[in-house]
Amino acid sequence: MRFFVNIDHVATVREARKTDEPDPVRAAVLAELAGVDGITVHLREDRRHIQDRDVHLLAETIRTPLNLELAVVDAIVDIACDLRPHQATIVPESRQEITTEGGLDLSTPQAVERVRPVVERLQGHGVRTSLFIDPDPGALEASAALGVDAVELHTGEYAHARGAAAGRQVERLQAAAGQGRELGLAVHAGHGLTYENVTPVAAIEPIEELNIGHSVVSRAVLVGMEAAVREMAALLRRARGGPS
Ligand code: PXP
Numbered sequence: 001m002r003f004f005v006n007i008d009h010v011a012t013v014r015e016a017r018k019t020d021e022p023d024p025v026r027a028a029v030l031a032e033l034a035g036v037d038g039i040t041v042h043l044r045e046d047r048r049h050i051q052d053r054d055v056h057l058l059a060e061t062i063r064t065p066l067n068l069e070l071a072v073v074d075a076i077v078d079i080a081c082d083l084r085p086h087q088a089t090i091v092p093e094s095r096q097e098i099t100t101e102g103g104l105d106l107s108t109p110q111a112v113e114r115v116r117p118v119v120e121r122l123q124g125h126g127v128r129t130s131l132f133i134d135p136d137p138g139a140l141e142a143s144a145a146l147g148v149d150a151v152e153l154h155t156g157e158y159a160h161a162r163g164a165a166a167g168r169q170v171e172r173l174q175a176a177a178g179q180g181r182e183l184g185l186a187v188h189a190g191h192g193l194t195y196e197n198v199t200p201v202a203a204i205e206p207i208e209e210l211n212i213g214h215s216v217v218s219r220a221v222l223v224g225m226e227a228a229v230r231e232m233a234a235l236l237r238r239a240r241g242g243p244s
Contacts, residue, residue, distance in 0.1 A: 002037035006213025011049035025057045042069035081125040091132040103134035103154040106142035135176030150186035159192025170200045177206035
């Protein structure tokens with residue numbers, strides 16, 4: 001199982017002040033030192049968190065694979081083709097949403113034809129290409145027919161489900177992961193996974209890569225709070241000639 005950490009929300013904190021900290025590039029390097037297998041960022045059309053500078057610096061700096069999430073938007077696809085990250089994951093995007101709300105719509109021939117040229121352009125530039133889809137048989141078949149390398153199963157419905165409904169969502173993910181493997185697709189998963197709910201998904205054997213973001217960044221804030229306060233308190237003491 002490969003663990004890719006999504007660092008979008010490090011950039012969210014930075015953009016709250018439009019300043020230069022915390023830097024997602026530094027966060028990526030620290031995540032690598034901690035043993036992560038790859039770094040994921042979503043360059044949204046509205047640039048609400050990750051900026052063009054971030055993806056360029058990440059591509060130059062990190063040693064693990066970069067997974068760039070992108071929507072079917074020409075200007076963003078141009079950046080991806082120029083940058084040639086290790087992997088691109090095509091996701092749906094709407095300006096109103098707080099976060100990606102569901103998998104790509106592949107339910108009609110028109111919807112599939114919207115995605116096809118992006119897949120062809122990315123693969124033509126040597127980029128491993130994945131589609132973020134709901135764990136449904138039709139979406140998996142459409143993905144395989146498009147010739148992508150991988151699919152990322154949307155785990156958001158599982159993350160929101162409780163009790164028996166969560167159990168049914170695990171079965172749905174299991175079935176989709178098995179179908180993906182049979183179709184020759186690499187199977188990834190992600191969205192809404194937390195320290196509390198990740199275990200049943202991580203146990204689904206055909207899933208080879210998990211993308212986890214918000215929960216890891218949230219935990220980083222809490223586990224880092226004590227050290228950060230100690231550092232600032234020591235600076236304040238030293239400013240008045242006290243012990244550090
Ligand atoms: N996978 C995809 C395709 C996403 O769009 C996101 C959110 O940007 C994630 C995984 C990570 O989701 P979360 O931040 O809830 O862990």
